[in-house]
Amino acid sequence: MGCAGFTCSKQTLCALNIIYVMVSLLMIGIAAWGKWFGLVSSFQVVGxxxxxxxxxxxxxxxxxxxAIRHHQVLLFFYMIILFMVFIMQFSVSSACLAINKEQQEHLLEVGWNNSQSTQSDVEKSINCCGFTQVDPNGTCDAACFxxxxxxxxAHKIQEHAGKVLHFVGGVGLFFSFTEILGMWLTYRYRNQKDPRANPGAFL
Known part of the structure; x- marks a missing residue:
């Protein structure tokens, strides 16, 4: 195998976790940026x-x-958490890819009715009012009102909902397989001896 050694396993695992750190910081930064510039007003979404x-x-x-310290306990719990995250992420990604139009419509309506701030964001961003009908006596933040x-x-949201769900499902599915890779690397790395350590030491 091309990466059977202790050092190679260590470096690959470190690189994978550095990518995860960058992705997490990107998520936090984008959410904070959206809230700061008023692109998303819903605290629940940002939070x-x-x-x-x-x-x-x-x-x-x-x-x-x-990975850096070859710490057995940390690596064990990391592997368990990664496995649980994989199960949740794989399930959600599969659901996003498998959902049909009627289920999309129902979920969108539930989400619409549960958050006034989300309604306002959507109305302003795609220039529409109400979910299934426009109330001329109500309030709306869209310019067309x-x-x-x-x-x-509803119609405008559904035009994009399918594409968004498939994109999110595809990205989630891709990252779920990187988690499988992370678990496999961690399992192998935990059972390898550090060549610089005492040859008689038990790991």
């Missing part, structure tokens, strides 16, 4: 993305420290 980013950051940090030329948001 959720930042929370996932922070969780990924600490998991990757634990994996990086475990002043001219009474707004269309309902």
């Amino acid at each position: 959720g993305v930042i929370g996932v980013g922070v969780f990924l950051f600490f998991v990757a940090l634990a994996g990086l420290i475990g 002043r001219n009474h030329s707004c269309l309902p948001c």
Whole structure:
């Protein structure tokens, strides 16, 4: 095999966790940037993305420290957490790829009704009002509302929802396989002896 040695396993595992750290910092940065510039006003959405980013950051940090120090306990818990994350991510990614149009419509309507701030963000960004019908006596943040030329948001959202779900599902599926790679590397690396350590030491 091309990467059977202790040093190669260590460097590959470190590189994988550095990528995870960069992805987590990117998630946190994008969420904070969107909130700062008013692109996303929903605190739940921003808080959720930042929370996932922070969780990924600490998991990757634990994996990086475990790989550098060849720390058996850290590597074991890192492997277990990575396995649980893989199960959740693979399930969500598969659901995103398998969801049909009726299920999309139902989920979009539930999400629409549960967050007033999300409604406002969507109305401003895609220039529409209401989900299935426009209420002329209601309030709407879209520019078209002043001219009474707004269309309902449901159709416009559904045009993009399928593409977004397939993109998210594809990206999630790709990263879930990198987690499988991380678990395999961690398992191998834990059972390898450090050539610089005492040859009689038990690992």
